[in-house]
Amino acid sequence: MTNPDIGYYYKETHDTKEEKSMTEKELMLSEHLYIAKDIELAKDNKKARKLTRLINASTEEDTDERLTLFRELFGSVGDHFWVEPPFHTDYGCHTYIGENFYANYDCIIIDVAEVHIGDNVFFGPRVGIYTAGHPIDPVIRNKQLEYGKEIHIGDNVWVGGNTVINPGVTIGNNVVIGSGSVVTKDIPDNVVAAGVPCRAIREITEQDTAYWKEQEAFYYEHIDKKQKERD
16 A cells, blocks of 8 residues: 655555655656665666667677667567667666567657557657656755656557657557657557647548558569569
């Protein structure tokens, strides 16, 4: 049972309740106020900085090494993924990514709270995932207290370049986010959404599917024709 007072939780054991203080990391990941200047958090951040420095310094000949570094950095990631450097993150270990993920250049993931990304998700250049927030009250904010809210992105999502996804947002499955959007609220399944603030513009329809199936068929017919010409 959670105590609303910051810094404590209660663990029920039979007829007694034990009060135990939470670490700054536990406070952070439970979406309470916390202070980032903490030994445990500094250690995690230092590891992330080292790994991202090595990733961003790698070359096109270092593919296997780069993938290994990303696997060490992220909390989990699917077997098939690619992230174009440069890439930056606070911790990395609080980011969980599914299969077939692609992020273009200059992706930033501020994962003071958990970030969950589904399968078949594509990011355009300079996409920012920001779980971090700060109190509106300036007196409390100036005490260096901050907080995080989890971000969830579903399966089959395409996020256009220069999009910002703000704390606490959930994006559904089969969604397209237009470039330059600022996502401040949840986005439902099966829509095209865009704008500042981002909002659903229209549903993705059977007509969309029919159109793109025609384009796909044309492409493969063209490929087959080229192959026959070579033969």
